[in-house]
Amino acid sequence: MEQKTVDRLYQQVEYENNRTEPPEGFPTLPDLPAGRYNSERFFELENEHVWPNAWLYGCHMDDLPESRSYFLWDRIETTPVIITRDKDDKIHAFHNVCRHHGAAVVDPDQPKGTAPRLVCGYHGWSYGLDGELIGVPDKRDFVDLDLSCRGLLPLKVEQLGKVIFINQNLEAPTLSESMGPMYGDMEDYDWGNTRLVESRQFHLGCNWKLGVENFLEAYHLPVIHKATVDASFNYKGATNSLYPGGQSRMAMPTPEKDPGDLAYPRGAMLDIPTASDFARKNIVTYTLFPNTFAPLTSTALVFLMLWPIDKDNSRFDVMWFGPDWGEGERPEGWDMAIDHLDRTLAEDLAALKLYSSSRKSPAFKDLGVVLNYQERKIYNLHEGIDRAIGVENIPEELRVEQVLEAFHEED
Template identity: 40%
Template sequence: MDAATAEGFKQAMDYERGRKAPPENFPSLPDIPGVRYTNPEFLELERERMWRRAWLYAGHSDQLPEPGSWFLTRDPGAPILVVRGLEGDIRAFYNTCQHRGAPLVAEMSGESRGFVCPYHGWSYTLEGKLVAVRDRRDFVDLDFSCRSLVAVRCESIGNLIFINEDPEAEPLAQHVAPMAKEFEQYQFGTLRLVDSRSYEVECNVKVLLDAFLEVYHVQSIHQKTVARFLDHRGMVITLWPNGHSRMITPNSRPEWQDPGTIGMPKIATVTEVPANNNVSYLIYPNFVMPPSDSGVPLLQFWPVTDRSCRVVSTWIGPDYDPAASNPLWDTRIANWERILYEDLQFAPQIQESLESRGFRGMPLNYQERRIYHWHEELDRRIGLNQVPPDARVAQVLGDVVEA
């Protein structure tokens, strides 16, 4: 972000702090129907039309250190094998032998020169090509060229690997185009994998996704942590096409610096706004990233069942040495986890309430418009005429840029 852009954000923050009501042209947001969090038919449409056709974060290239390295992910719902080829390229395949559907690997990661199905011995290269079949003489007209592993779209932003089960999906670079220029400053191609851990939570995945799209809750549940330094009333939002969005929340005191980052290596190219404020990006549908100039947390929210989900918290950072213990990182991740637990604490009880007769829908305010934007995009991906009438969200904000 150049100086003019930074000055524009400062003016926008001043406007937000001083306003007495939403902007005059801001529409009244209809309630988000409660059935979107509980109705099995709607949630099945969500899985088929959105989750299985979306660009989803699979992992970091540090998980594939050598040619032949691979890891298995089940987070998208299907078991998908991500592998680094002999030439260094990264591909993804369903972990499914083309003979009888047996899994090619059972562990979560490893190294191999190829894959041999443990059930009947069919063998594949790292490029997914079938090269050997036991007792081939007993097969009639078996065409190896038609029996390769089924590929899954696999593309990267720097060292961040994304997959998409939809072979017709637009390229990842085109999908995130509104954010691409800003992402350059974070040098994702140089940041190392620091830590990753996951949390199982008994609620629909959207309960937690919603919470990470606003700061309206900060003064209530983060009183002893981020509420001490965040100025939520100065928060500025940008809505982008494809459901993506960005939220920039200023610090209460301009000179404030996170004590947990003092002494840590810096990403020298990070510009003024993200270095001195709290920026959070959403890559639709489930990738939340609040970067800083000393490290970047990556949050993913995965549906497990209709009423349970998994939150994955990953950290990447500059000049990180996986072989050396760094107490600064230990402290920082512990502080981050404390804040994360504050966000997760009410989720199971919220789910219980969503399923009761006491909940009918969500009346969202101007601060919460990223949530409404997310839901509008979900209906567009399902198909506006395919969403059950009692679950529909009116297209009020629309697929437009808001700065």
């Protein structure tokens, strides 16, 4: 992070701590239409335009531990993907759809492993880990079957060190173009030396956006997190940077005094030597469009990710990454850090349950969601969603007005 950005962020923290109202000129955020969460139409628009064009977390190299490893990506159930590491250690991603009759090539009952080739369990077509179709039983029965154009359909793949991202759109901008100003910050964390430390998976009985939104505002901290994060952080001093494409960053000073139950017990964990001084003195979180909230510190790197199941249900994944500790047990601070986040997330999950019946009520149908200044990252996410869908493709009553562009930051 550049010094001028750091200086500005500290000024903003000071400003946020002392302001008595929203900054002059900040607009009233229009209410978010309820139909963005509870209509099939909006859910379909997201499926058509948002997910197929977004850079999404694929897996970590620990999921592909050696040459010829494969990993079944099933985070969006209707778009299964195989991520592979070929014999030359090159990473690929393919739709898990056989080019014969469209069966799953990697069986969901055996979602990861190592194999010289991927063999479809239905009629035995086989593919190299580079996606090429290499074997067709009874080939003599096919007229003019050109194997070279029947390989598995690829996705675009990029790596941030050992973290693998995938994008269904082969023409998509690069990961760095897509993350924009945040990419430089992300690169500070030595991802090439990370390990996948722990993961969790939950089911949420609400629209996926509600899960993301929960992490984009700190307004709920003093109500539901009294015993956890609210005891450690001063959310009133949080400074938010809005970026194009629905992305954002929040920085919150870490407490000077360790309350003994800190989310990140730094002394008992390995340090990421390349982390910036700013990352050591603040909790910095990133919103990677559309579904990932990433609190990154100088010891622990966390991805909290929401995935759509249907308009009223979603999947919530939590992944912890950290610096490689080599042989032996993980540093003892991890237990405390993971336990702290588990307890915090249990509070969030309990709060999210408050949506599961009320949001289906006919009374909500005509209501909107009211957002304040400190919840502006949520509005920015919705503007990004509409841009990704194409504003002109959205029925007028489901759109949000684009009002935050003037507040996007460059660094």
